[in-house]
Amino acid sequence: MTEKKTEKKLPLKPTLAYGLGNFSDYLSKYFFDFLIFTFYFTILRLNINWITILFIFWSIWNAINDPLIGILSDRTKSKWGRRKPYIVFSLPFLCLILVLLWTPPTGTELSTLIYFLVIVIAYDTFFTMYDINQLALFPEIFPDVETRKKGNLILQLFLVGALIFAFIAPSFFIPEYTNQTYQVNYVYAGIFMAIVVLIAGIVFIRFGLKERKEYSQDAHSAPKIFDALKYTMKSKSFMIYIVVNFALFYTAAMISSLTPLYGEYVLGIDRSLFISLLLASTFISQAFFLPLWSKTYEKLGSKKGAMIALGSWIVLLSPLFFISGFLWGLISFILIGMGLSGTSYFQKILLSEIVDFDELETGIRREGSFWGTKQFFIRLSTILQYASIGLVFNTVGWEIFDPLGTTTDTILGLRMLMFIFPAIVLGIAIIALIKYPITKELYEEKFKEIDDLHKKKKKNLERSLK
Template sequence: MTEEIGKGDKETKFSTRVAYAHGTLADNLAVQNFLFLGFTFYYTVIGLHIVYYAAAFIIYSIWDAIDDPLIGVLSDRTQTKWGRRKPWIYLSMIPLSLLMIFLWVPPTINDLTVFLYLTIILIIFDLVFTTYTVNFNALWPEMFLTVKDRSSLGIWRNIFTVLGVGLAFLLPEFFIEDFTSPASAPGYLTNGIVAAIIVIVTIAIMLLFGCFERKEFSKDAENAPSWKESYKITFKNKAFIIYCLIALAIFIVYGILPTVMPLYAEFILSMGDPGLILFVALIVSAVSTPIWMKLRNKLGVRKSYMISVLFWAGSLLLFLLARDEITGYLFIIVVGIGLGGSLYLYDQGIAEIIDDDEVRSGISVRREGAYYGVVALFNRLSGAINLIVLALVFAGAGWGAYELADPSKAPIILPAVTIYWPVFILVIALVLLYFYPIDQERVEENEQLRDKLHDEKRSRS
């Protein structure tokens, strides 16, 4: 049977929210651990030709675009006595941890062998990781139904996001002496093993102490639409399409800053440890979350998101005033506050869209899997857009292996991709938020319709 916290009881315990948020650490550490180290490991340590590496990622990206929405709809349609989401999380947790280790042990016979191994491992890893992340993220909007619960959970999800990304950056420092030396291969494997242990432990904590499926939604899988009908309903949802474009803009900025900020810190700010500035921004984003929670409770997601995006864009422009290490750390604190708002409000908005869909689509079922699956597509698209922008800008500047062909262009090129490009994208997000139709009045109306619908579901369960 699916678990229930009490007949008609909507609010959850504080301990449940914190335990659930542990899964966010696993979510981020599992993927960021490889994204941070994968290219350096295969290109410099293993010696794989860059063409083979790029080809592996192109194949992986094509597969990723296919499996994300499929797994989302499959999750919505799953019917078991343990619920829709939990069985998939149990099924994926051990393979996910093992694959985090297998990524670092390619057979080094020749480039073709490494390429085939990397391609196959990436495809399997993405299948398993998507199974975990779609089902894990699909759980929280139906577990945590009240604004109080969702606001509180949002803080802890932000904190554990920072911990997950921070561990992906910091763990390698303990095990890898020289990131580019072939002799460092055992260190990469040790890092993978430790990260995998952390992932499986945090998922276990989430499953044991912070995961349940409400009994009133146990019949939703029976009434869930087919794949074709689900996609049709999803892509006809105007609010969701606008929100996907907003999410795409936010993902672009999320993605570009970690990529180029260390270079900006090194070449513009002359920082001795350029990667540390990102960690400071992440810490500040977590600390600032209560501010955004209060604003969200007072103004709603749409208006708060507009303020967050505007603040983030302004803080990036302010960062142009940084000229050395001290001013760099000073102004990155302001950037971190804007980052914290967008991290926190992103999930809050998706939860409201799912509520809106449940009461207005005409099918009266919750389809978190379908929505999170489609949003994942836009996440991957953001990476492709950033790669194109960076390739065009850096190629034009003559960027080689870790150095500029013409260092005098650094003050022009690096602000262009680190500041002006993200600000331009955030302005687009701000315009989209202006036209986003789910305002606070509609949210309050949806809450009344949702509570009435859930009471009817409880009476039938």
């Protein structure tokens, strides 16, 4: 009995340090998601069709790059482990690119377009190295239901902190997000963010980057790249999870990338700080709703909990189609945090369960393969996101940004992009989850087998080291 409790104890110091890894990861992602579209569309005035085409090229590269890095990570054999080499190598380059994103050449439109494509590809290559390997450590650091529940609660708080930081901090450097006068201020914001990401990343590497030695032995028997992709995509549970994750990232990216335009032209807000407060309020409220979703997971399990979270998100997004003014905007964005909180909470839990069941079937832990393949589909959500924006902006006459050319059609288009499009995708995810096979009862039944397998691997490792 005592042994069980010891196994389930959550070590605070490495958990907090790992949380800083999550913080640096999400800070770099959401700073990019929040402002990259606004910068190149409203500050540099690139045509929406060019932006859409370049984002599609970028997403195709990412669709190849992400699963490739994940599978290579699973197969890496080094004295530092499977994940650490990629994390340590990528961090300084990621920080450098967070600054270079906002320094396009002052020349022709062609040179700006080429720079945009090259720099976003470079960004995502190093971000992927950091992101996939950092997130793949989650099931290793939190190996059972109890530690995952507690650990995920703490990690979600770091996520909320990163999101608030990503949305609020730029407003102290950039007074108006769509005003060309403040182009250089984007660089100042990038420098500040790069420093914060670097510090948080170093603390994570020093104190929170822990790999289980018994898991690292799986690199010797990990499948080859194309076999790994084939096995991963054969998993029914994983393919259903992909639909849920697709909906999460499509909706979150749509909200974060369009809030600067929605806030200014639909709600009538002209100060960047107030627009940032809208998004920040969503993620502050997200933190308050975390205990609710933790209890939901405990009572109902991940499948039913995720379905409730997705449904609540649709309902809570609906006011964005009708409201106007800062006050109603603030109330709506606060309530949106409830749906986002639940969907974000359950996406990590769902994937950890899938990895556990896969290990039970194959004998190998392949977190990197699953995380990498997941990223492949996230990039498809990016294609759909910018295709949706391109379709609507072309329809309402906003191919090139014109701050004086806002019409009722433009406002309707922004409202549709913030509610109608996400609601359809979230609804499809709910329908997909009906067929998700890993119920609360099944996971509890199989957990002892999973735990026994981990103990067996540990014994084999100890025996081989004697």
